Amino acid sequence: MTFEHEVATKVAVPDGLPMAPRPFVIRRTRRETYDTFTLELESTIKTKPFSFAPGQFNMVYVFGVGEVPISISGDPDNMDKLLHTARAVGTVTKRMSALGKGDVLGIRGPFGAAWPLAEAKGKDVVIVAGGIGLPPLRPSIYSIMRNRGEYGRVCLLYGARTPSDILFPREMETWRKKHGIDVFITVDRSMKGWKGNVGVVTTLIPKATIDPLNTLAMIVGPEVMMRFSALELLKRGIDPATIYVSMERNMKCGIGLCGHCQFGPHFICKDGPVFPYNRIKELLMKREI
């Protein structure tokens, strides 16, 4: 475990009452794709600014419906607004997607360990995102862009289901053009008019122009995709100690008490969601957990 990872874990539990939601009002909603949306939230308690580290998540409560863990997708340096990007798939997120400006949500957090951005300084960075795995990585990208000179080559490899599932397309174009980030996108299924890559995200890994001996990788996506991506990165010669993944389980309390998100000896909510691949690679192969 790196020093930064340890620190991130230690600062994960929010001050005060971690089980008490803070009311946040929706200032803006944005439809990203046909089933994915972003909420821009503002704390109703002005004296208490919300700060988080890239990779952390909140428990988001739709009053009277339920609470779900959602990664923070906004800029960590902009404490005025809190951004959450989610896919409307379950009872809570479907209801959340129907909310509008002025509605209030309960927020508990931020929880969990952050991406090791300090450790990445001076290195090339490969970011591998699959599907809805891009939003949890966006805060890291904002952070890297703000301190662009402190990192080497930065490469974003993004895989989506179809062209209409691609998140933040205009933003990715800006990252490429203005911030020197190599962006490669692929889709599993093509559609009429799509001129880009077709194939799984792992096929993009050989395209990343990086120095494998001095690279840090961050991966978010379905677990199978993360396993295969890690294997491809290892084939490129990247040190397994510098590969990080963000895990997902059934997070409930957010502070390692309830045990719902137990993953072997770890609690995803408290010890993760960001883990060094080295630390959990054996667990990833255990079907029982």
Add this chain to the structure above:
Amino acid sequence: METLEPIITSHPFFKDLDKKYITLVTGCASNVRFDGGKFIFREGEEAHQFYLIRQGKVAIEIFTPDRGHIVIETLDEGNILGWSWLIPPYQWHFDARALEATRAIALDGKCLRKKCEEDHDFGYEFLKRFAHIMEQRLAASRIQLLDLYDVRT
């Protein structure tokens, strides 16, 4: 006259291949160029080449009457295109179409098959290298089939 040997030698597919085999492969190689939209080969045609893509993008497609051309995967710079030349009945199973102007080195499959038969060490080396590509593409296709990003509730 400049030959294609330096390009072939530097391609990862031919990494560490014995110099005498590189010379042999070069003897079966030629430069080709395809305009965007042009078919490189079509399903059912005889397969007597494979290609090292140097620049551009190629779609592997299949045509269906109801959905038209369905792109299965795309290949670009550095990728190898085509292995049906190696396996009887030497017929392409899919279409390959240049999505943009594409430059490649075409390798004559008939010529290489003959050399593989004459020199089994060479043949085995070649098969090992193609088996690696086939394994990678098969694994990728299997992951693609999982439709990992689909909604599961």
